[in-house]
Amino acid sequence: MKGIKVILLLIILALSGTEKIYAQEDTALNSALEKMVKANLTQNAAELIKYTSPRLVKAMGGKEKAIKLLKQSFSTQTTDIAKLDSVINYNKLNVAKLGSINYKFIPQIIIMRMPGKDNMVIGITNLMAIKENASSAWKFMDINDFDEAKLNYLLPEFKNKISFPKKLAEKPLVIPKEELQPSLQMLLNALDGALNKASAEQETIQ
Template identity: 25%
Template structure:
């Protein structure tokens, strides 16, 4: 069942590249999200952080501090036996306009090897562009709801809907 779900998610990503609700902008969003995901997997934290929303970077103490903290967090994951394998993305939602920004959401799927098997975590991501879709910044919502995210980023539109979180999928290693 989990394999079917992952296959469905991968097919959704392919479909999003070819016929998204936002036309060519879907491809731009997903291309930049993919670059962020590849930087994440490659442990290129400087490149990874450049895709973070400026408000989040500021709250983390600036780019250098965020890079340092991100690196430390992922070293701690590795020490616990977690290895990040792949990051993929679902299709973006319809873009809404608010306070001169384009905003949408999509699902991020992070595959990781953990002791005992493979875990796929699903999280909602908010994408924001303040230059008519040329550059996109991403905000991982984790377990936060739309109201909590608006406290963090007040410019988020009330029309921006965060889907219900999806629980992780675990595939146990064969014994």
């Protein structure tokens, strides 16, 4: 369980200073998030692009090229590597606002199955939901591997205005299948604890 302990520490560090804990229900965001995850699980590149931030699509070379890149990525996944099994969205942060842009950070727990083995793979990533203005729909981008330069390029309005969550984990964690549920519960408890601590610290400052 050493790997889990390292990830738990990373979660606490990554989410320190996070504000606005208990999210109100946003049905439009939740619906878009569900459809985006389904498109990813079914490897539907064209559908996945519908829910990808136009900022990221543009950086990938436009819609058609982005779809082609996603299809290539899906096609390289063989039966010899871990296959995406399910996704848990930790959707408990409130929507924040910067100018006309609404945004929200959503930690994701990615669960993968290793073919022919009794092992599972757990990864954690940072998803950012973005609604550019009142008339636009919610779109998403995974910012977990983005460095400061890439974040500033894709999100120039946010530069020096907000603190982005730190990378949640460097490498996925490989665990025996029987340890999956307790490991997931530990991760969810760690997320709850980190956000509750951040909320308490924010209230103290105010």
